[in-house]
Each structure stands twice: as C-alpha cells, then as structure tokens.
Amino acid sequence: MIKKMFLALMAIGIFTTSCSNDDDNNGPSTSNLTLNLQGLEPLGADYVYEGWxxxxGAPVSTGTFSDVTSAQVFEVNSDMLNSATRFVLSIEPSVDPDPAPADTKVLVGDFSGQxxxxxxxxxVADFSSASGTYILATPTDADMTNEASGVWFLDNSSGSPATGLNLPTLSAGWQYEGWVVFxxxxxSTGTFIDPAMADNxxxxxxxxxxxxxxxxxxxxDYVMxxxxxxxxxxxLKGRTVVISVEPWPDNSPAPFALKPLAHMVPANAADHTAITMGTGPVVSVSGTATR
Structure with missing residues (x-):
C-alpha cells in the first residue's frame, strides 16, 4: 500500500511539473537587444530616450532609459526582434500618454543580420556642409560703446546684411539654438528654425x-x-559662440549633444565685421543596436 501511494504521488508530481513546463513554453520568448551609443548626453528632467x-512597418517600443554612460540591454519579444528591419531612438516625455514615437527622433539604422x-x-540632418558667419554688434542698444557685447548670425561683408548661417533644414521635432559660453x-541667444529670420x-x-x-x-545683445x-x-571677445541642435519641446537649460558650429571670438575681433565660424565639437551621434 505504501509503495502504491508513493508511486501515485510521483505521478502527480510529474504531471504537475509537465503542466508547468508547458505553460512556460507556451509563453512568448524574449531575446536581448543591446544598445551601445556614443555622443548622447543626459536629457533635462521629464524626458527620456526610448528605443523602437x-x-x-510599425513601431514597437523596446523600452526607455536615461543613463547614457553605459550600454543598455532590453528584453524584447524574440519573434518581433528577429522580424525587425530598423531601429529608431526617440526622445519622449517621461510620462507619455501617446503610445507612438514622438517627432524628435535622434538615431536610426537598418538591421543587417544581427x-x-x-x-x-x-x-536629424546632415551637417557636413554647415558653415556660419557672425558679427559683434548691439543694434538694440542706443549706447554705441558696447558693440562687443552682442552677437548676430549674419554676414555683412557685401555691405548689406545677409543670412550668416548655412544650415540644413531639420527634421520635425528639432530646432536650432545659439549660445555664448560665459x-x-x-x-542662449534664442532658438530658431530658419537662419534667415529672427529667433523666437x-x-x-x-x-x-x-x-x-x-x-x-x-x-x-547682452546689454542688460x-x-x-x-x-x-x-x-564677447575670448568667449565661445555655438550653434546647437535642440529637441523640441526642450526643458534643459544646457545645449544638446549636437553642436555643428562653434568658434571662439578672436581677442582682436573688430565690431561690425564678418567673422567665420568653425566646425563644432559634435556634428553627429552614433551607435549600434545588436539583437
């Protein structure tokens, strides 16, 4: 009798274990997606990066993150990950009622193998041909003794003001912003979309x-x-002038990672004279997504 009871308990245990394994096997399997990114900077409060x-043809979220100092690993549905043709990284509100990606997409790449x-x-845009010219002047100041305290992104070398910034049109969700580093x-000098118009x-x-x-x-004009x-x-002589590319909306008081143009104002810079900008420290950000 004891032997029969023992065999019966073993059979129940085997049946229970078998059912448990079946349940596990019937669930969706997941695989790791690893992101290695270079050049990104932390976002302001209330915003996060999100992978897709x-x-x-449809976007599927892989998860959000804020830390840009190390690789990010996400568990993703294996079937979907294996079927994915492209990866996109966007900037999203940390509390986001919209399940779709925002316009502000910062990285993209097609899968080739893994x-x-x-x-x-x-x-975002290709800044390989970006260039810029600015002058020192304070046109909003009646006092003509403070001309080196203002920077305007225009070219007056022909004798008349003309657009000073040669910049590509940005994708939706982005805008330009000028800066002087004190x-x-x-x-900030202000944000703008069109370098041929006044900033916002x-x-x-x-x-x-x-x-x-x-x-x-x-x-x-920095006169007040x-x-x-x-x-x-x-x-402003000896200060650095920068053009950055900013996500919009943007609540960070600091420039974003993309800075296609920059220049230190020469110590001998003349007022009301065109000065040529140089290539900025970061014209693109990059990385890999590995499945």
Missing amino acids: IIVN RATLNSEGI DGTPV NAATSPYKGTSGNGPGYPGE GSVAGVTFPTD
Whole structure:
C-alpha cells in the first residue's frame, strides 16, 4: 500500500511539473537587444530616450532609459526582434500618454543580420556642409560703446546684411539654438528654425536693449541683466559662440549633444565685421543596436 501511494504521488508530481513546463513554453520568448551609443548626453528632467524596432512597418517600443554612460540591454519579444528591419531612438516625455514615437527622433539604422549601425545624419540632418558667419554688434542698444557685447548670425561683408548661417533644414521635432559660453556657462541667444529670420525670443529677450528687436536674423545683445556672475554689458571677445541642435519641446537649460558650429571670438575681433565660424565639437551621434 505504501509503495502504491508513493508511486501515485510521483505521478502527480510529474504531471504537475509537465503542466508547468508547458505553460512556460507556451509563453512568448524574449531575446536581448543591446544598445551601445556614443555622443548622447543626459536629457533635462521629464524626458527620456526610448528605443523602437520597426516590425512590418510599425513601431514597437523596446523600452526607455536615461543613463547614457553605459550600454543598455532590453528584453524584447524574440519573434518581433528577429522580424525587425530598423531601429529608431526617440526622445519622449517621461510620462507619455501617446503610445507612438514622438517627432524628435535622434538615431536610426537598418538591421543587417544581427546589428543595426545607428547615426543621427539619417534622421536629424546632415551637417557636413554647415558653415556660419557672425558679427559683434548691439543694434538694440542706443549706447554705441558696447558693440562687443552682442552677437548676430549674419554676414555683412557685401555691405548689406545677409543670412550668416548655412544650415540644413531639420527634421520635425528639432530646432536650432545659439549660445555664448560665459566662464563655462552657456547662455542662449534664442532658438530658431530658419537662419534667415529672427529667433523666437527677438521681442522678449531679457538681455537686449530698448532700441527695437534687432535685425531679422538670429542673435542677441547682452546689454542688460546678468548671468553666471557676469554682468551685462560685457565683452564677447575670448568667449565661445555655438550653434546647437535642440529637441523640441526642450526643458534643459544646457545645449544638446549636437553642436555643428562653434568658434571662439578672436581677442582682436573688430565690431561690425564678418567673422567665420568653425566646425563644432559634435556634428553627429552614433551607435549600434545588436539583437
């Protein structure tokens, strides 16, 4: 009798184990997707990076992250991951009611075998031909003694103001922003989409003077107020002027990683004279997605 009971209990255990394994095997299997990214910087509060695989033409989220200092690994449905043709990285609100990717896509790449090579040139813009010219002037300031305290991205070498920035049209979700770096602290000149038009804060800048809004090009007069211990008006000679590419919307007070143009204002720079910008420190970001 004891032997029969023991055999019966063994049979129940085997049956239970078999059912459990069947349940596990019937569930969806997952595989790792590993992201190795170069050049990205942390986002401001309330925003995260989110990965997407494109499966049969539709985006499928692979997960969000904020840490850009190390590789990111995500568990993804194996069938979907194996069927994916492309990987896309976007910038999303950390609390995001929209299940679709935002317009602000920063990296993209097609899978070739197990890997997708990612870059920003294919989704943000190609800055290989970007160039820029600016002048030192303070057109919003009636006092003509502070001309070295303003920067305007225009070219007056022909005798008349002309567009000073040669920049590609950005994809949706991005905008340009000018900066001057004061003792390590970047201060915005304003955001803009079209370098042939005034920037978005032309009429509302807290730093400009009271004599109008300046010419119809991006730029800024630092003639009022103060920032980072620097009181305006000041002298921009020796400061670094930067054009960055910013996600929109953007709540970070610092420039984003993409900085296609930059230049240190020469110590002997003349006012109202065209100065040529150089290539910025980061014209693209890149990485890989491995499945």
